[in-house]
Amino acid sequence: MQNLQPERLVLAVSAVAAAEMVFELTLRYCRERSAFGKPLAKFQHIRFELAEMATEIRLGRTFVDKLVADHLEGKEVVTEVSMAKYWTTEMAFRVADRCLQLHGGYGCCEEYPIARAWRDLRITRILGGTNEIMRGIIARRLGL
């Protein structure tokens, strides 16, 4: 049981790192790919998509960085680790899904790393304790 906390924390760190990676490659893609005579990044909808994803990723990193520091200081972080595991893995998959959409059909082609990242991120909502179990832990620790 003691090993579960570091494992879930590592999953949260990995999820934020993966979200940052797929975001960076999508940002590059949206600057390079043109449709209707201009880069994707110049369309308002796409700019808003990217702005929202950047915000979610930053929120995740801020939370996880603080949590890692607290864990290393020996603080009791069981509730927060469950929060981080479920939220960051769902955030990373949500980001990967939106990034895949911004790639259009190429997002489903193996030549583009987003295709595999989307597939690989799905499992993170299951392993290390499913995200339903994480919600159960949080609820229990809320005294419910």
Ligand SMILES: Cc1cc2nc3c(=O)[nH]c(=O)nc-3n(C[C@H](O)[C@H](O)[C@H](O)COP(=O)(O)OP(=O)(O)OC[C@H]3O[C@@H](n4cnc5c(N)ncnc54)[C@H](O)[C@@H]3O)c2cc1C
């Ligand atoms: C790639 C991969 C690597 C893995 N590596 C390891 C490893 O190294 N070590 C290890 O020990 N395990 C490992 N696992 C196992 C992993 O931890 C389990 O798959 C995971 O905990 C879910 O258990 P389960 O597959 O038995 O699903 P089940 O427990 O059968 O769950 C099925 C569904 O029911 C839901 N559910 C179950 N119980 C409840 C409940 N009480 N309340 C609400 N919903 C519930 C689950 O959330 C899920 O959606 C790995 C799994 C994968 C896919």
